[in-house]
Amino acid sequence: MRGGRCGRWWVAGGWAIEAFTNSPRRHDDLDPSIARSxxxxxxxxxxxxxDVWAADDGALRPLVGQDDPLPATCGNLWLRASGADPWEYDVILMNVTSTRWTYKRDARISLPADEILWTREGIPYLRPEVQLLHKALGLRPKDQADFEACLHLLEPAPRxxxxxxxxxxxxGHPWLAHL
Incomplete structure (x- = not known):
């Protein structure tokens, strides 16, 4: 889970699902994830x-300089080369310490930090069951497609x-009926 001088990082979002399922789909950006710390x-x-922008309450605001504070409720950082360029990265911020990950929407759900990742060819990815939990709230067509691509591949314990x-x-989530 180390990304050199930048601290811990891993691939999340649809890219993590694609790596797990080997089912390619269109992606709008890259979804690295880091510990909020x-x-x-x-x-x-x-x-x-x-350029680094903070996503907070459905709005984006630029973070200018190292002293510009990150809102406590910010869940993502959006990155691009400049204001004239498209977004390249959606950095997902996670509540994870060196020993424990906690789900941002419900602190009753947590795992040992070492259990939220898997690695392929030296690249760390967010485990599919953890990524699907994050995608569950949105239920966008791509989230449903990711769930369907993973469902038959999830082992009994992750399922x-x-x-x-x-x-x-x-x-009451609709995926519960399929798990």
């Missing part, structure tokens, strides 16, 4: 390379974990 190191690393986590955080 590593934001300062990431911003320092990106300084002068990419049971997802069923339990959905039951706690999103009771």
């Amino acid at each position: 590593d934001v300062a190191a990431l911003r320092q690393h990106l300084s002068g390379r990419l 049971a974990w997802l069923r339990s986590a959905l039951g706690i955080a999103h009771p």
Whole structure:
């Protein structure tokens, strides 16, 4: 889970699902993820390379300079080369320490930090069941497609974990009937 001087990082979002399922689909951007505690190191690393914007309450605001505070409720950082360029990265901020990950929408759901990732060819990815939990709230067509692509590939333990986590955080979710 180490990304050099920038701290911990891993691939999340649709790219993590695609790596797990080997089912390609269109992506609008790259979805790296970092621990919320590593934001300062990431911003320092990106300084002068990419513009950093904080997503908070459905709005984006630029983070200018290292002292510009990150809103406590910010869940994502959006990155691009400049205001004239398209967004390249949607950096997903996660509540994870060196030992524990906690679901941002329901603190009753957590796992040991070492259990939220898997690795392929040296690249760390968010485990599919954890990524699907994050996607569950949106239920966009691509989220449904990702769920369907994963469903037959999830082993019994990850499937049971997802069923339990959905039951706690999103009771009555339509995916529960398929798990």
